[in-house]
Amino acid sequence: FSAHRPFKPGKKWSDLQLDKNLAQAMTKRTDGKPTFAHQSDAIEHLLGPAVSPLVVTTGTGSGKTECFLLPVLQAAIQDAVQNKGRPGLTAILLYPMNALANDQKKRIDDLLEASGFKGAVSVSMYNRSTTEQQRVKLRERPPHILLTNYQMLEYLMVRPADREALFKGHRLRFLVLDEVHTYRGTLGTHVALLVRRLKAHL
Numbered sequence: 001f002s003a004h005r006p007f008k009p010g011k012k013w014s015d016l017q018l019d020k021n022l023a024q025a026m027t028k029r030t031d032g033k034p035t036f037a038h039q040s041d042a043i044e045h046l047l048g049p050a051v052s053p054l055v056v057t058t059g060t061g062s063g064k065t066e067c068f069l070l071p072v073l074q075a076a077i078q079d080a081v082q083n084k085g086r087p088g089l090t091a092i093l094l095y096p097m098n099a100l101a102n103d104q105k106k107r108i109d110d111l112l113e114a115s116g117f118k119g120a121v122s123v124s125m126y127n128r129s130t131t132e133q134q135r136v137k138l139r140e141r142p143p144h145i146l147l148t149n150y151q152m153l154e155y156l157m158v159r160p161a162d163r164e165a166l167f168k169g170h171r172l173r174f175l176v177l178d179e180v181h182t183y184r185g186t187l188g189t190h191v192a193l194l195v196r197r198l199k200a201h202l
Contacts (some may be wrong), residue, residue, distance in 0.1 A: 012036060013030070046174075123147070
């Protein structure tokens with residue numbers, strides 16, 4: 001026996017602190033349906049004046065990704081407009097598996113294209129398959145949004161060339177740990193210390 005109660009509805013996408021074109025893209029993507037309450041609460045908190053660390057835990061299919069992805073995109077869009085495309089990190093998204101990161105990058109690219117910001121906001125992936133040539137490009141022109149995993153982030157922190165170049169001129173506002181429940185025990189401790197090292201470096 002299973003009982004599935006509907007998630008509480010939230011505000012319209014257009015009523016949130018989102019770029020008009022981004023809100024329209026989300027309205028179209030969701031067939032005109034409003035947000036769920038946990039989505040609008042999370043987005044308003046992360047884009048509000050009293051922003052602080054936030055954990056979102058809710059059921060499968062409830063749109064947890066939008067809770068962090070839209071604030072990340074909004075921050076990158078604002079940065080691209082204000083800084084006229086100047087390179088520099090505004091968000092790092094950590095994923096436990098490359099498959100998740102690949103899916104997420106496609107979603108980000110689709111939303112940026114639908115909202116007219118593809119090209120203005122840069123998004124890059126850094127994992128084991130990233131070539132040396134691609135790494136050189138990342139150093140020369142850091143993206144707004146970097147998708148990676150904790151192991152690769154640690155490599156970036158210990159390699160002097162990557163550490164100094166990739167984080168140079170950063171305007172980092174968001175560090176996202178997707179599927180955070182996977183970081184348990186010793187691994188959880190390791191990731192926590194890695195985050196502290198990142199904060200210290202930044």
